[in-house]
Amino acid sequence: MNKLIEFKQVSKQYQVGEVKIKALDGVDFLINEGEFVVILGASGAGKSTILNILGGMDTATAGQVFVGGQDITRFKDRQLTAYRGEQVGFVFQFYNLIPNLNALENVEFATEVCSDHLDAKRILDQVGLRDRARSFPSQLSGGEQQRVAIARAVAKNPLLLLCDEPTGALDYVTGKSVLKLLQDLNRDTKKCVVLVTHNTAIAPIADKVIKVRSGRIESVTINTNKQSIEGIEW
Numbered sequence: 715m716n717k718l719i720e721f722k723q724v725s726k727q728y729q730v731g732e733v734k735i736k737a738l739d740g741v742d743f744l745i746n747e748g749e750f751v752v753i754l755g756a757s758g759a760g761k762s763t764i765l766n767i768l769g770g771m772d773t774a775t776a777g778q779v780f781v782g783g784q785d786i787t788r789f790k791d792r793q794l795t796a797y798r799g800e801q802v803g804f805v806f807q808f809y810n811l812i813p814n815l816n817a818l819e820n821v822e823f824a825t826e827v828c829s830d831h832l833d834a835k836r837i838l839d840q841v842g843l844r845d846r847a848r849s850f851p852s853q854l855s856g857g858e859q860q861r862v863a864i865a866r867a868v869a870k871n872p873l874l875l876l877c878d879e880p881t882g883a884l885d886y887v888t889g890k891s892v893l894k895l896l897q898d899l900n901r902d903t904k905k906c907v908v909l910v911t912h913n914t915a916i917a918p919i920a921d922k923v924i925k926v927r928s929g930r931i932e933s934v935t936i937n938t939n940k941q942s943i944e945g946i947e948w
C-alpha cells in the first residue's frame with residue numbers, strides 16, 4: 715500500500731499568557747492510501763490538534779507533516795488555503811452548515827472552489843438525502859444534517875476526509891448509521907478517512923488505530939480483522 719500521510723516528530727505548543735501548553739510532543743505515525751484510521755484518546759490528549767494540523771487549520775511548532783509526498787508544514791499561506799479548500803474534507807461534531815442555504819446549496823457552495831469536484835445532487839443521493847435536497851438545516855434532524863456535512867466534504871473529491879467526533883452530538887442509532895456511511899464511503903471511494911473519537915468501542919471498524927495520550931503516541935495498531943459497524947455495540 716502507498717504511504718499517504720506521515721507525521722515526523724510533530725510538536726505543538728500553545729502559549730496562553732505566561733503558560734506554555736504542550737499539546738503534541740514528538741508525534742510520529744504513518745497512514746496509507748485508502749485506510750480508515752481511528753485516532754483514539756481521552757479528552758485533552760491532543761487528537762483534535764493532530765487533525766487540525768493534518769487539515770491545514772493549525773500549524774505545527776516543530777516537525778514535518780507529509781501529505782501525498784509534500785511537506786505541508788513548509789506551505790505558504792496561499793498553498794495552505796488551497797490545500798485546505800481542495801484536498802481536505804472536514805466533518806465536525808456540530809455539522810457547521812450554513813443556515814440560510816438548503817442542503818443542496820450547502821454542498822454546492824463548498825465545491826465551488828474545487829476544480830475536480832463531484833456532482834452535488836449525486837452525492838446527496840448517495841448519503842440518502844435525495845428527497846431532502848431543498849430542506850434547510852433547521853428542517854433536518856441532527857443525523858440528516860451530519861449526512862449533508864459528509865456530502866459536502868465528499869463532494870469536494872478531497873484526498874482525505876477528516877472527521878472530528880462526527881457522532882458526538884447524535885443518539886446511538888443515528889451515530890451508528892453515520893459511521894456506517896463513513897465506512898461505506900471509505901470502502902466504495904477508497905478515500906482515506908481519519909476519524910477522531912474518545913469512544914474506544916469504535917476502534918474495531920478501523921484499519922489502523924492510533925492511540926494518543928498526553929500529546930504523545932501511545933500505540934499504533936493494525937486491525938487484521940476489521941469489523942463492520944453493524945457488528946459492534948457500545
Ligand SMILES: Nc1ncnc2c1ncn2[C@@H]1O[C@H](COP(=O)(O)OP(=O)(O)OP(=O)(O)O)[C@@H](O)[C@H]1O
Binds near residue numbers: 736737755756758760
Ligand atoms: N487554541 C488553544 N490554546 C491553548 N491550548 C489549547 C488550544 N487548543 C488545544 N489546547 C490544549 O492542547 C491540549 C490538546 O487539545 P486537543 O483539543 O487536541 O485535545 P483532544 O484530545 O482533541 O480533546 P477533546 O476530546 O476534549 O476534544 C489540551 O490540553 C488543550 O487544552
